[in-house]
Amino acid sequence: MRNETYDLIVIGGGINGAGIARDAAGRGLSVLVVEADDLASHTSSASTKLIHGGLRYLEQYEFKLVAKALSEREILLKAAPHIIWPMRFILPHQKHLRPAWMIRVGLFMYDHLGGRQTLAGSHGVKFADHPAGTPLKPEFTKGFAYSDAWVQDARLVVLNCMDAASRGACIMTRTRAETAVRSHNGWTITLRTAAGDTFQVAARGLVNAAGPWAVRFLDEVASQDHPYSLRLIKGSHIVVNKLFDHDYAYIFQQPDGRIVFAIPYERDFTLIGTTDVEHEGAPGDTAIEEDEIGYLCEAANRYFERPIGPDDVVWNYSGVRPLLDDREDNASEITRDYRIQLDTSGGAPLLNVFGGKLTTYRRLAEDAVDQLAPELGNQEKAWTGKGHPLPGGEEAKPQHLFESLQASHPFIPLGMANRMVFNYGTRVTNIVGDAKSLDDLGEHFGADLYAAEVDYLRDHEWARTAEDILWRRSKLGLRLNDRERRRLADYLDRSLAEPTNAGPTT
Incomplete structure (x- = not known):
């Protein structure tokens, strides 16, 4: 690594940085990704876990953003069917919040944009004869059903980095x-590892995909003048024991005009x-506040017959969205579209990335590399939208993988087999190998986590801590106790x- 020169250095291992690295590496550029913490350790793992157009953005006349996101939804469903899958959403109707005709028009546009x-x-849905009506209060008699998609957000980041690495990119986590320093010909970057070692690398171009730290990177690390200002908008979620026994998710209108989702989560829970x-x-100092917990509980209690309170919360998480300041007073009204700015006026190329959504990350990456590649003498065309699967997504129907795993490894419990297929897709065989029993998978840490999976995550997915594995590569932190976590x-x-075990391989 020391004194290496790259075509491109990407600062930030969230979804935007990972997507740009994958796209650039696939066009033949040499790429280094530098992430100060773990991959997806901040904004990209703190989402509502949806690949969606954003139904509520239609009310803000963000038609272009919604259309772009819905188009990307189709591409991503095909690229990663093991971690992205269809989900039906139920919108109970309250006519005093939004009239039925307005919702029908919005859903018609959502279906066709x-x-x-x-x-x-x-x-339309009548709750008297629909399973989604069972947990709702009796005053809700009808509503609407529509489609979007669910995603394992942190795994989406990791898989993009794995694909980038398979195409020659170098991924450095826990490196700041x-x-x-910018010159006419390139950039010289001083890096510091978690162990405290420092060294320099060089690049012909630099991508600032530092998310909530993007402006701070320009000010304090790169010392670049700029006109940008970010607003950090915190989004918090709670997880409770499951509130319903079906696979539908809910989108709940609130009196303040916002919407709140209630989504089936990890088989036994509900995400709100x-x-x-x-x-x-x-940016990294985020935690849910008591009034946020109260708001989310109250939002759910307006609709569900079974009430919940703060004592029912088994886990929560918070993250900040770095949105370009557009002077909008209401935080929920600020645009979620991205902004890419290529600066060549001060010397070597610098590309800044601001904002964005999980759903549109691939388009953002394509747009970014389309602008940047010619500056680096690269004329290769965009490629990620043409059916190239992410690692593990080579089988279009994960159910076939599940059936194959059950046939070849019948000793694996059904729940464990399901979780592994919908985490790793075709890569599940890299974990279970020729094992003939659960004992062959090595040390058992609790729930259905065995050493074979831990070793795979360490060697192939940059996992270094128990938190990396339990809360980002999986959500098994919901199932392991403190003693089991310490053992891991x-x-x-x-x-x-x-x-x-010096580092990951692909």
């Missing part, structure tokens, strides 16, 4: 950019979110100290 190909269209509040502190952490500490 993005060139829907695979998902079912919207229609200390300084970035999100809030939209201004965040004034450091000790195992990782021991295995990472071994020289044969």
Whole structure:
């Protein structure tokens, strides 16, 4: 790594940085990704886990953003069917919040704006004869059903980095950019590892995809003049034991004009979110507030017959969205579209990325590299929208993988087999190998986590801590107790100290 020169260095290992690295590496550029923490350790793992157009953005006349997002939804469903899958949403109707005709018009546009190909269209629902009506209060008698998609957000980031690495990119986690010095011919970046070692790398171009830290990177690391200002909008979510026994999700209108989702989560739970509040502190210093928990519980209690309160929350998470300041007073009204700015006036190319959504990350990356590649003498065309699957997504129907895994490894419990297929897709065989029993998968840490999976995540997915595995590569943190988590952490500490496990491979 020391004194290496790259075509492109990408600062930030969230979804935008990962997507840009994948696209650029696939066009033949040499790429280094630098992430100060773990991949997807901030905004990109704190989403509502949806690949969606954003139904509520239609009310803000964001037709272009919605159409772009819906078009991307089709591409991503095909690229990663093991971590992205269709989900039906139920919108109970309250006529004093939005009239039925307005919702029908909105859903008609939602069905047709993005060139829907695979998902079912919207229609009216009578709750008396629909399973989604069972947990609702009796005053809700009808509503609407429509389609969107669910995503394992942090895994989407990791898979983009894996694909980038398979195409020659180098991914460095837990490495911080200390300084970035610009010249006419390139950039010289000083990096510091978690162990405290410093060294320099060089690049012909630089991408600032630092998310909530993007402006701070320009000010404090790269020392570049700029006109940009970010507003950090905190979104918080709560998880409770499941509130219903079907696979539909809900979208609930609120008296303040916002919407809150209630989504089936990890088989045994319900995910409820999100809030939209201004965040004034450091980007990485986020935590849910008591009034946010109260808001989300109250939002659910307006609709569900079974009430919930703060004591029912088994887990929560918060993250900040870095949105370009458009002087909008209401945080929920600020545009979620992205802004890309290519600067060549001060020397070597600098591309800044602001805002964006999980759903549109691939388009953002394509737009970014379309602008940047010619500056680096690269004329290769965009490629990620043409049916190239992400790692593990080679089988279009994960159910076939599940059936194959059950046939070849019948000792694996059904729930475990399902989780592994819908985490790893075709890569599940890299984990279970020729195992003939659960004992062959190595040490058991709790729930259905075994050493074979931990070793895979360490060697192929840059996992270094128990938190990386339990809350980003999986959500098994919901199922392991403190003792089991400590045992996993000790195992990782021991295995990472071994020289044969120096770093990830693809």
